[in-house]
Structures are given as C-alpha cells and as structure tokens.
Amino acid sequence: MSDPEFHRQHGFLLTRHAQDLRKNKAINLSAVKSAAANIEPKTQTILWGWTPKGTVKLVFEDQNPLFFVHSEDQERASQILNRLHIAHHANPLKHQSFENKPVSAMYFSTIDDHFKARQQLSGADIETFEHDLKLQDKFLFERNIHGSFEFIGTPKTQLDYTEYTNVRIKPSKIKPVFNVLSLDIECSMEGELYSIGLYGHPAQAASANDKETSSHKLTRTVIMIGQPExxxxxxxxxIWVKDEYQLLMTLENQIQLLNPDIIIGWNVINFDFQLLHKQAKKQNLTLRLGRGLSPMSWRDSRTEANQGFVTLPGRVVIDGIDALRTATYYFESFSLENVAQKLLKRGKKTEDVDNRVEHITHDFLHNKQKLAAYNLEDCKLVWDIFIHTEIMDFLILRSQLTGLELDKIGGSVAAFTNLYLPKLHRAGYISPNLPPDGGLASPGGYVMNSLPGFYKNVLVLDFKSLYPSIIRTFKIDPMGLIEGLKDPDNAIPGFKGAMFSRHHHFLPNIIEELWAQRDQAKKDKDGPRSQALKIIMNSFYGVLGSGGCRFYDTRLASSITMRGHKIMQKTALWIEQAGYQVIYGDTDSTFVLLDSELSECQANGIGKQLAQDINDYWVKELREKYNLDCYLELEFETHYHRFLMPTIRGSEAGSKKRYAGLTSIDGKQEMVFKGLETVRTDWTDLARSFQHHLYRIIFDDQDPTHFIKRTVQATLNGENDHQLIYRKRLRRPLRDYVKNVPPHARSAKIADQKNAALGKSLQYQNKGWISYVITLTGPEPIEYRESELDYQHYLEKQLKPIADGILPFIGLDFDRLTDQQMDLF
Incomplete structure (x- = not known):
C-alpha cells in the first residue's frame, strides 16, 4: 500500500463468521491438491460490513481457535491429543481460573481440531474453559469492536463489494445509513408461491427521519406468477413470471440488483425465508441471495419445531416481531394487522383479515393486481412500523453498546460476555464454565403482604433502577467476589457467604458508564438510545442469576435480590417512623397511605419530601455501616387520588401485584390497572370494558348499581355477543393436548376436525392463537360455532369476579344486585 491513508475507512458490522480454510468451497480444489504439501490448515474469519463507500468483506487468516485448561492438566491433555494426532501447542499463562488455579492456553490450527480436542478432553475428565466462544465473536470483543469499526487493508474490487486482506482493525464510532428492503410473500395454504413483494429506499434506512417524499426513488415491486397484464x-x-422457478430466480436477481444491507419483514425468517428455502429445494435451486452471489443457508432449530435460522453472507435479515420484543414492546397479539392498527392506525388491504388466505387465493386466480397491492401494502406496513418505533436505531445503538449482532434476539448473556470478558482477561482471569445443573434459583424481588382496601391519597415511591444501583453501591461483581473472598476482612459483605472487593471489580464501573449515558440520552430526548441502555443495565441481574451465563453464581444474584429485600424493608420502616402507613411494597416500589383529606398539592409535597428524607437516610446509613458511597435513589413517582388493593379471590388476605388506581397525568385523570383482568389477554372484551367502567364509576364516588344491572341485562339479551370471544394461545402442538384438554385446545381440535372434513388446510396443529366462545354445549371455535352462547357462564366467570373485587369495599354485592334479573331470564 503506497498510501495507507487512502484505504482507511469506517464501517459497521453486518455479518460475521469463521471457517476452516481447507473446507472453504471457494478454494480451487485442484490447486490445493497439487500444492498440498505446502498448505497448512488454518482458519479464516470473515467480517462483512457497511461503509459510506459501499460494502466491504474483511478477511483475516491469522486467528487460532483456543481454549484453556488448568496448568496441572496441560501435560496429560497434550499426551491425549498427540496420540490422536490433533495438532496443537500449549502455553502456560499468568492467568488464573475462578478456582485460583493457574491455566494454560491450548491453540489449534482449525476449528475442527479445536472441536475434536474439546470432545476428547471432556471424555477424559479434563475441564476446558471458554471452549464455547465462537472464533469470530472472540476476535471482535477482545478488540472492543462493538458494531462500528475502523480498518485499513489491501483492497480488491469484486462484483458488488470490495474485499480487503492484510487488514488491521480497531473500534470506531459511525452511524450507518443502511439500504433496507422490506420483503413479504403471498402463497396458498399448501405453501405454493404466488407473489413476492419488495419495498424500500435504495439510499435510506428505515428510520424515523425517512419520509416518502421522493416516491420515484422507492422500490415498489411485486414479482407475480401469471400472464402479463x-x-x-x-x-x-x-414483474410477471410464468412459474415458481422463475419467481425464485427473479427474486435472486432483484436482491442482487437492489443490493440491500438489511432485509426486514414480519415473521420473515420462520415464514417467508423458511418457505423460500423449502420451495427452492423442490425446484433443485440454490438461492444466491447473499453478497457476491453467495448462497442462502438455512438451519433448523434443535429445540423449536418449524423454527430456524437463515444466513445471507453480507446481509442481515431482521424480523419485526423479534425486534419489537427485544425492545420490550408488548401487544396482545403480534399479528401484523394488530400491531399496525395499534401503532399506525391502519391495517392490511383486505375486507376480511381473519379469512385473508381464502381471499389471497381468490385474488391470485381472478384479480392479481389487487393481490399485488395487498402484497406491497404488507411490505409497507412493516417498513412504517420500523420507522414509527425507531427500531432500527435501537438495534444499531444496542450493537454499538454491546457488540451484539443486529439480528440477535434477546442476547443479554452475550452482551454481558462481550463487555465483561475482555476486562477479566486483562485482569489475569479466565471465565468459569456454565453450571452443569443449570444453576439454582435465587430469591426473587421483594413483595410484602398488602393491606386490602379502597383508599384515598396513596403515594408510590420507586427506587430508580434498584438492582443496577445495588450493584454499583455494594460492588457486586464476578471477579470482585473471587477477590473479596481472598481478603474478607477488607471486603463488603454480601449474602450466602459472598464477600466483594472494594477495589477490584468491573461491573459497578460498567453500570456507572451506562447510567451516565442513559441520563444524557434522556436529557437529549434520544428514545432509542435511552431504551437500549435501560434494557442492558436492567438485564445484568438476570444474567448473573441465569444458569445460561458463564458467570452464574447464586451468591451474586442473591446478594442483589436479598439486599433489595433489606432495602425495601428498611425503607418501609423509616416511612412508618415518619408517621405514614405503608400498605404494600413490590420489588422497588413502596405504596404509602396519606390522610384522605389532603389536597393533591399537599400529597405531592409529602411525596417529594419523603423521597428526599429516605435518600438522606440511606447516604448516612451506608457511610456509617459500610463506608460506602450511596447510589440508591428513591423517587416520588405517582399520587393516586383513589386506589384499590383487592383481596385474593376467596380470601380476606390482600393480593400481590394486583391493584388499580386513579391518577393525574399531564392534568388529565387516568385509570391505572396492574395485574387485573383489564390488562390480561385471557379475559373477554366484555370483562375488560366492564371492569374499566365499573371502577371509574366507583372511583368517582358514583353508585354503580344501574350500570351493573344494565350490563347484565344487555348480556342476557345478546347485545354483547361480539364482546364474548376468548382469544388464547396454543403453547404446544395440538397433538400434545391429550389428558387435560383446556377449552381453547378443545376449540382448536373442533376447528381442525371441521377443516379436515371440508378439505381445508389444518390451522391449529403447530401452536398459534385460537378464538372461541363458551356455548351451552361447551367451547366452540368462532368460525364453526353451532350452539347458543352460555350467558350464565359469562356472568359467573367474567362479570361476577370483577365486581366481587371492588363492590364489598362500598357495601354492595353482585349477586344481590343481579339475582332478580337472572331469575327472570
């Protein structure tokens, strides 16, 4: 390179993988054969990335897979591997395991040898450490490369990318502007492809600042089987094609032409791409949808039926459902229709969403242009949901903060490993292995017994990010635990025998950095960044308490939750010593009852003063008892004008995690429900509407008698039939419901028996949602209901439990109010 600066660029990771070079199908096999004596087996790590100048493929061929063993096992391990002719070399290190034993690193030329060695040593009862880390992931996190990177190398121009060798790479900061394409397929119930919709902008990511101002630049394409019209x-x-083979080939051509970095869709992996893979196999076709005409690959899930993973080298496939769930969005149903209606206030282009498959087939046979419009609108709905939620920005920021892949689902353990392990290695430790038994459960969050009642003036005081603040304050940390146990006299006591070093730790500092970034993000009103930071911080307790994390230790998780118990109990004690009654406490929230005659202004003043006083108490307590700085922060969150803490059904004891209240938000009174029927998906619309209106009437000090009687009578008269539908998920394959068959599974069995008799495809065999009603003959699916509705069931199982949760507190009884109506009926 005559001018290295000419090739210096910034980029963002798209995909990553590692492979054994001698197994790379791209190698000229005849050349390998003729020069076999001179070829050493080795690995190849490939990073595909976006840059402002185009796609790059970075190739590294100097990475050796490795794992660690205790140095006392090194000699025996080498003897075993030598006997099996597994090439390796071992180096004693200054590092230690968490058992405070010295370790040695064992290096291998290929991933295959690394895997075989791990198996053989495991069979010989020699423990290996960090053997499960993927070579490409380790390469990145050891260099602190999280999403963005800077690189320099020797370029070679290829078809639709530039390949770089002799690469040097380091962390960087850059915000990518991806080329995003929304994809959706339409097909028959049997999986025969009809059309494929493609929607996107060639130079604009699906982000909040994208506006459809230049429609001529948009891709609005539908590939359709049929005669040209x-x-x-x-x-x-x-684009008209004559058959399915041409449909798939045209898709391949369009993907190469449009050259997207990201392909988005709705259930796009486990429906669209799985079906594309299946139909391509039927056509004996290898779909080349990756960069450089590299083939798409599909891998079935080992644990979930009809689930899998798709790989397109150089491109990322992001499912909208998984992305929203990762960002903690919640919907009763994640169907595209429901989510679009909730977020965009519009839905699919069809008159009958529930029977759209029949309409799709009809339109394919008789009105292909209508089908094309429907197909393209589904693509655009997904695109607009991505824009509305800023979900792409969230995924980019999450990757930059943790190093997670853009399409990674969940990933809390991987994020923690990426952030923590490099620091641990530099401190002279290697990580432990996963617990062999999956780990023991640690105590959960604090929940105190509630005092049931119907109250005026209840305050809620919340600890801000309680678990992260406990980690910061009490220095809870995996390495800190090992170091603290070495010097317990100068350590901070935890629980279950834990002791934590005051000075040797990483997690409290990681939390501190993330906390400061989140405060700044909130100040800047940067929603995606704030949400990403919140999710990462709050996940760390769960990671330490998870048997799926290599740093799992019950002493770590228990030292967080049990400390939380003590903090909540002490906080409640101080509040009561100040003359107020605590009626409930839950994880990080304390509910305080005030005088019913206080004004809203007076109640708010007390809430703010209580929070300040408790914070001052904790600063003093932790300084005097532990000589620690306090990062606990209690905030006054809510003032409820009226508040209901119900009893446990059939008992006089107070319930937990269930309450309702009336508060003011931005000057407007709003009802808040927690854990009650109105927020649960397995209750009918009638129950939810009834509860909301009943509670509001009572909270406004009105008599609910007329409303209750009117609702009961309307239900008995059949006026509320449209609100009596249950909707529930089948969480197992239908065939697994044998002995205990709940109502929704019985309905699904009836529906698919009817479908089979009518020659229709079975809809409910592999999980999914079922809508049904309760009739005089039992549960029936709504699409095949034959019997009269059982109104008595809905009164007894839907309306009465809700009414009984609040009426006793105002001296009324549901049965007495409604007996005469039901007798007359």
Missing part, C-alpha cells in the same frame, strides 16, 4: 396502479411495478 396492464398495470392499473403506476406506483406498483409488477
């Missing part, structure tokens, strides 16, 4: 809608580009 004149297009009615000039905004839709229909």
């Amino acid at each position: 004149t297009t009615d809608d000039p905004k839709i580009n229909i």
